[in-house]
Amino acid sequence: MVVTKHTRRLGSVEVVTVDFVSYEGKLSSDDYSKQFQAAVTRKLPELVAELNNSSGHPISCLLYDSHLPWLLDTARQLGLTGASLFTQSCAVDNVYYNVHEMQLKIPPEELLVTVSRLPALSPLEITDLPSFVQGMDSESEYSFLLNHVVGQFSNFREADWIFVNTFSTLEEEAVNWLASQRSIKPIGPLIPSFYLDRQLEDDKDMAALGDEQMAEIAWGLKRSDCNFLWVVRESERKKLPSNFVEESSEKGLIVTWSPQLEVLAHKSVGCFMTHCGWNSTLEALSLGVPMVAMPQWTDQPTNAKCIADVWHVGVRVKANEKGIVPKEEVEGCIREVMEGERGNEIRRNSEKWMKLAKTAVDEGGSSDKNITEFAAELAREFHETKDSEV
Structure with missing residues (x-):
């Protein structure tokens, strides 16, 4: 995690690092990704245990980037709530979801592509699609990234919470359609709120x-x-x-x-x-x-x-x-x-x-309500657990 002036404003945020195993030579992007996964899954249980032992507030939820879906397995092993944050637009999420569900072929067979239930965006020209969906040489260093971005949906229906960095009025069609596949919570725009006030x-x-x-x-x-x-x-x-x-x-x-x-x-x-x-x-x-x-x-x-x-x-x-x-x-x-x-x-x-x-992010706005609902549910689960231990 990168320490910035924005994280420094949050006194309750503790930044920790994960060390990689030293490696001589050049790692391919795919190998680097695998080494990263191994390092995080090895270190995370240790960090959770340390925090639980040193704090009066045990960890109850693992919030992870949707590009790291394997962290849901770690959350389950640790008995934590798993919450996935999708950091792309909901329109792009819809495209990748359609690829994952094999409703959109790679490369597209038509010059104009219709994405399910998105009339405001459809038809899309091939050049309007994310580059990985347009088609890519299988020998390219970046070809593994198609599987990476589509893999965000490998356990889409299994996570306890799905958050999307958008707001409902901005992408109403895309949000409503993806929400018809499973419940999602738009919580954006995720930028420091003080910029919106001045x-x-x-x-x-x-x-x-x-x-x-x-x-x-x-x-x-x-x-x-x-x-x-x-x-x-x-x-x-x-x-x-x-x-x-x-x-x-x-x-x-x-x-x-x-x-x-x-x-x-x-x-x-x-x-x-x-x-x-x-x-x-x-x-x-x-x-x-x-x-x-x-x-x-x-x-x-x-x-x-x-x-x-x-x-x-x-x-x-x-x-x-x-x-x-x-x-x-x-x-x-x-x-x-x-x-x-x-x-x-x-x-x-x-x-x-x-x-x-x-x-959307002001008190009572759509994104604010979704974050408040999440916090309230975590608090409820925490108190239920404490009561059951008494």
Whole structure:
């Protein structure tokens, strides 16, 4: 677990580490995943025992990421409630669930794909699907990830609780359909609540872009004539056009890292160009920031589809036949979001979703109620156990 300034605010949160067995040489992604599973399943019972012995409040629940479904077995062995947290959008969860249930073939046989009970999203073009579902070379280093993301549903019906990082009004269709398969609880948006209560006076998504694409983005930003903050990792800076930093210094600031939430919460931010990772998408939605969607892989294409065509809070760039988004397209999309009646419409929609996100997590909101219900049930089980011991 990573210690951040947000976890430090929570005095009751204790951060512990799990050590890996040292290994000489390079591990494949699949082997690394297996070693991680072995290390966690070995260490977790020890940690639970230590905490139970040192605290007056024994552990009663194991909340785990849905990408680690094997932790439900550990919870059962320890006599704990098992709660799975799905960290993708519910729309993406629906796609992976349909793959798991063999209702959607990989790769899809049709150019247009219908996902069960999602008329707002269907039909989807193949390029709107998560990249693992579009089809992947079986020899690819990442081919095991399809089994990984679909495997989230291997014990979907067996977990005691299923949480989803979304809110009901944002993905009503997707939530209702998945809830028809088994009970789920939307508890999002999972971002620090104090950001939703104020405005201040780029997921620094880590997808690496090629030299040509970096250059096209750079010149597109410059041509838009907008002030911009661009997060470019140190290892990527060499891909920027010669003299670009100097030539754009009056309008642009290029940094290797920025506190994304604080930037998005700033009242002067009018547009967020993003690869559409779900955390970044939810943060922008929750803070009312319009988006230019430039998806790369994983769940990003489906999130971009929702941004542009379902929630109408941004536009999606179009790549040319070489797969490159040209500078003219970058400029045009930024201007479309920032200017004119289309820009006004996008800003109105962004403000609407911002208010609905805050309503969901405010006291009595849909997500707040779901978390309160969970806490109350854990408390009830705890007191029943204590009473039975008397």
